[in-house]
Amino acid sequence: MKQLGFGFNLSTKKTRKREFLEEMEHVVPWGVLVQVVDPYYSKAKTGRPPFPVETMLRIHYLQQWFGLSDPAMEEALHDVPLYREFARLDGATERLPDETTILRFRHLLEKHNLAVDMLRVVNDLLGYKGLMLRSGTAVDATLIAAPSSTKNIEGERDPEMKQSKKGNNYYFGMKAHIGVDMASGLVHTVVTTPGNVSDINMAGALLHGDEEVAFGDAGYQGVHKRPEAAGPTWHVAMRPGKRRLLNPFIEPDFIAERAEKMKASIRAKVEHPFRVLKRQFGFTKVRYRGLFKNTGQIVTLFALANLWMARKQLLETRG
Incomplete structure (x- = not known):
């Protein structure tokens, strides 16, 4: 420049x-x-x-x-x-x-739904550069807030956004579900839903079909029983209440705790794209009404997030 x-x-x-x-x-x-x-x-x-x-x-x-x-x-x-x-x-x-x-x-x-094509083009480039191995997938979802005000022409909140509960707090908005490459943490699949849709219901849609293993947090307990998510070997986190009962002085519990830490270290990569969207790009609240327009923006942001996360390797190969 x-x-x-x-x-x-x-x-x-x-x-x-x-x-x-x-x-x-x-x-x-x-x-x-x-x-x-x-x-x-x-x-x-x-x-x-x-x-x-x-x-x-x-x-x-x-x-x-x-x-x-x-x-x-x-x-x-x-x-x-x-x-x-x-x-x-x-x-x-x-x-x-x-x-x-x-x-x-x-x-x-x-x-023309070109955001999806742009994400595919970016991922094809990253795959060509050897940055997406596609042997494993980690899945997760994040809540994105929507305005709850009714001060508009219709006098109501966005009907396509829904309320959900996380912990002891209630959130109104939508969810962005993503599947990321286990090795690099780059996003290969994006699906959006209203905020009240359970994470496990979208697990099958986040697989690209070539992975051998898949990782998810405790919200995906029982996903291996679902036919749409069949294929890879699932490694899902233990429920927090059950994990707190593990005794580190008993060998089976000690091994189980180490396994949970290993799964968490792999699964943590799915949080990196969310951090880029919400901290690097400042995307914390939807801008438009309805899922369709916001989905286009979110898919575009994840495509740009992939380029941002892989920028050092891309600049090195370019040089």
Whole structure:
């Protein structure tokens, strides 16, 4: 990425945001992702020429990384030179996309379910680089909050979001269920449901079919009995209450405790993508109404999270 400024650069400090965008500039497979979107992109022959697909894709990813709405993204393009540079809109006479243009591009991706294709393309790249071995899968789910306010046109909460209980607390929203590669912790499958759907009900949908073993927490107890989850050998965590009763001075209980620790160390990798979404990208609450639109955003975020988690290996192979 070239230096900013009007022919000179007064700043010598490279900010964390600039470092982040420089890394993503090199690890995102822009050319292949453009080919995914291009067949569906408008090629109007009259009026103002449309913005390049890659430019709109870069703007869309900026929205995901920094949690910007469509109006906020339009304003950020005017206010932040770094964003214009990343989107390749840094020319002095360049026009900038307005919020309607940004909205229409997002609707295009949603209409043709292109987020799923983008995740597949990213995973194909990671598999080609030898970063996804596909011999084992760890599964888990996370709750994503939705606004519970009824101050809207319908006067009610989002009907597709549901309430669920975790511990002693109640949450209103949806769940993101993921299956990750046991070796690398990279996400290969994403499924979303209302918040009241049990984790075990989605276990079979999170398998890609080639794994030999699968890992899950105590919420997946009994998953091996379900026909849709048959195939791999399941290693599910012991229920906490039962584990607390283990006596470390009795050999069978001591061995069982060590086995639980070993399973937990493998299963912990499924938490890494959730951390990237909620801490690195700041995605803690749904932005849209309904599961469909939010699913598109979540799948896109997990595709970008895979690239973020594998960025060091990708940069090394690129170098």
